[in-house]
Amino acid sequence: MMNVRITIATWMTIAAAFAAQAQNADIRIAKGTGKTGIDLSTLQAGADGPSREFFSVLQTSLLRSGWIERGTPQASDYAVVGSITSDGTSVRAALQLVQRSSRQVLLNQTYPGQGAGIRAAAHRAADDIVYAITGRKGFASSKLLMVGNRTGSKELYMADSDGRGLYPLTADKTVSMAPRWSKDGQQIYYTSFLRKFPAVYRIDLASRKRTRVSNFAGLNTGGAVSPDGRDMAVILSKDGNPDLYLMRLADGSLTRITSTPRAVEASPGWSPDGRQLVYVSDQTGTPNLFVVSRSGGQPRQITTRGRQNVSPDWGPHGDIVFSSLIGGKFQICVVNPQTMEIRQITSDHADHEDPSWAPNGRHIACAITKQYKSKVYLIDTMGDAPILLTDYEGDWYSPKWSP
C-alpha cells in the first residue's frame, strides 16, 4: 500500500470515520456480489454544480468499475473522507481513502479540475480508489473510439469511458470505419474511403496530423499495430482476394501471413504479448476465428461452432472476446485461445457486435442493435447490467477501448 503524508486535520476526519465504524464491530464486506462496500457519506461535497458533478462522476465511476458498491457507514470497511470544494468554475477534491479494519490510509490525493477537466479528475480519483482497494486497473480514465452517423455519414469519434465528452476526429462526409489504437494510445489507425478506395489512415492525436499508411490497389483495412509498435497487421487484396499481411511501419515492407485463394481474411488483432495474431477467415466456408504466429506458419482455428464467429479482440488477460451468430442473433462470447473453451456473455434478443475489451479485462464495450438502431453499451462479463454509453442521436458502432 501507499505511503502517504497526512495532515493533522486529515487525521481528525479519519478518526471520525473510524469512530463511525467502531459502533459496529461486525465489518461486512458484500462478499456475495464480489463487491466491496464503500462509505461515501464521509465525503463532503459543496452544493454548487461543479462540486456536485465531481461527486456524481466519482460515484458513478466507482460503481461502474464492477468491484465497488455504495455501503452504509456501519457496514463499510472503506470510506472516502475529505471534501470537494469549488469557486464556481474549478473544483478541488482533497480525498483520502481509509480502511477502517486496518486503520490505514490507502490514498491521500488532491484532484483539481476545471471545465471538462472536472470529469477527468473524478475519473482519475475513481481509478486510484479502485486500484487502492482491489489492486486492479480501473477504466474510468480510458477513452473510447466509436463510429457514429449522426451527421449523415459515418465519422470517427473519441469519447470518455462513460460515452460523454464526445469529440469528432473526422468530418470527411465519407465512410470511416474499423478504428484501432496504437499501444501507447497516441495514434489511431482506421479505414476510410476519403479517396474513394478504402485505405488505412493514421491520426496522431498530439499533432492532429493524418497520414495514409496503406494504399495498395483494392482493399486496405485492418490496421492493427503490434504492441511494440513495429508492425501493422493489415488486410490487402492487391495479390488476389483479401489476405492478412504485416507491414513494417518503418519502411512499409510487407510480409504475407495468409495465402487462402478461396477465403477472405478480416479483423486482425494482436495477442497482449505481441507474439500472435487473431483474425477472421472464412476458409471453412463460414467466418471463424484463427490464431497465427507473428512469424507466420500454420494458423490454428479456435472457433468451430455457430454460423459466424467474427470481430475478435484479444484482451489483456489472454481471453478473446468476439461476436457469434447464435439462434439468428449476434451474441458476445469469450474464448480461451488455449483450451478453446467458450463462454457466452449475452443472450438477449438483439445483435451484439464489435466487442472491445476495457483495459481492466473484465468489461467490454459493444454495439447493440435493437429495432434497427445501433448504440454502444458497456457490458460486464461478470454479470452487472449493461449500461448505455451513447445516449446520442444516430447510430453508434465499432467501439474500441484505449489501452
Added chain:
Amino acid sequence: MMRKVIWLVALVAVVASSGMVGCKRKPKAGAGAGGYDEFGGALGPMDGTAGYGSAMNPDDLQAVASQFAPVYFDYDSSQVAASERSKLDAVAEFLRGNPSTGLVVEGHCDERGSNEYNLALGERRAQAVRAYIIGLGIQAERIKTVSYGEEQPAAFGHDESSWGQNRRATFSLY
C-alpha cells in the same frame, strides 16, 4: 513484352482452371468448392499502371456506367450466378468498343454481419466479377475493384427483398 507473355500465360491458367476448356466462349465462374470462385494473384495488377483513362466526359462515363445492370449474389456467396452472366457480356462489350476506358467493379453486401468481414466479402465479390470479365477477354490492368461492404445499400429495408438487392456488384468507368 515479357509482361504480356506473363499475362497470357496467367490468363490461360485461369481459364483452364475455371473449366472453360471445351466451352464455347464463357468461363465457367463459380467452379470453386464451397461456392467460391477461384482467382488468385495471377489476374494482374488493378492499379491502373498501364495508363488507362477514358477520353470521355466524366458525366457521360457515369451515365454509361449507370446503364450496366447490377450483378446480384446469394447470401454469403461470391459466385457469379449463371443468371447474372449476360449482364457482364454487356459490360465487356462496351469495354471492347472503348479500349482506353477503365472499369471499377464495386462490391457490396447486405447489412447483416460484421462490417469488417463484409468489407472483405464485398472485395471478393468485386474480384469474382473482375475475373469473369477478364475471362471475356478484357485486359486485367483495365479493371480495378473496390469494396463498400455494407456501407452503401441500394435498398433500406431490413428483409430479404432489400438484402437481395444489396448483395451486388455495381460499376463505374474511368
